[in-house]
Amino acid sequence: MAKAFFVTGTDTEVGKTLVTTALMRAAKEVGKKVVGYKPVASGCELVDGELRNGDANAMQREASIPLPYAMVNPYAFAPAIAPHIAARLANESIQSGHISQGLARLKETAADWILVEGAGGWRLPLDEQHFLSDWVKREHLPVILVVGAKLGCINHALLTIEAIRRDGLSVAGWVLNRVDPDMQHFQENAETLKRLISAPFLGELPWLSDEEIGYPEHFLDIAALL
Known part of the structure; x- marks a missing residue:
């Protein structure tokens, strides 16, 4: 049966999709069949x-299968706002059971790995009472954390x-993504994170140019996930 990992971030816009698709490509390079789930x-x-999300589209393109x-992204909403608010505006509800059914269908494919990408940070509300992290806990998924390198990232990373x-849940690994090219004392912050986070370090994505961004997997080492 396929191994599933949940990719979360220290915040929104920290590069979860960039890292998720890079992990998918890195997995394919070592012979894994991989699919993505948003x-x-x-x-x-x-x-x-059909409502479609750019992040989910990228994951669909990278899939080995x-x-x-709809199998990649079962809940899609138009407004670029918190999903539980978008769902309410659309007179819909986000059901964790439906999300589990989608994951189960992916596990029935020929995939070796499933990369499940969250939305926002760890405590993403699904409604007034439940969080997406509750679902991750119920599914017992190991977590990969994307740390957006910017002011405040040490606190955000350690609290997450x-x-x-x-x-x-276990932290299967973490990735440092330089989202602010002008961050002061970046290297000192990076070394502090590496010292304080007791989980496998999977790599550091630098501020990438348009030419480099096509190959972020080259900055990752997924040995700890294999």
């Missing part, structure tokens, strides 16, 4: 009568890892 997405556009869009472990 359970909940907002900020979607209508394409051929052709999948219909504390919350993940308090939920009884």
Whole structure:
């Protein structure tokens, strides 16, 4: 059966999709069949009568196995706002059972790995009472953390890892992504994170040019995940 990892971030816009698709490509390079899963997405556009999300599209393209869009992203909402608010505006509800059914269908494919990408940070509300992290806990998924390298990232990273472990889950690894090219004392912050985070370090993505961004997997080492 396929091994599933959940990719979360220290915040929104820290490069979860960049890292997720890079991990997918790195897995394919070592012979793994891999698919991506984006359970909940907002900020979607209508394409051929179907709401589609750019992040989910990228994951669909990287999959080793052709999948219909709905299998990659079961909950898609148009407004680029918190998904639980977008769902309410659309008179819908996000059901964790439906998300689990989608994951189970992916596990029935020929995939070796499933990369599940969250939305926002760890405590993403699905409704007024439940979080996406509750679902991750129920599915017992090991977590990969994307740390967006910017002012405040040490606090955000350590608090997120504390919350993940308090939920009884393991941190399978973490990636440092330089989202602010002008961050002062970047190297000192990076060394502090490496010293304080007791989980496998999977790599550091520098500020990438348009030419380099096509090959972020070259900056990752997935040996700890194999």
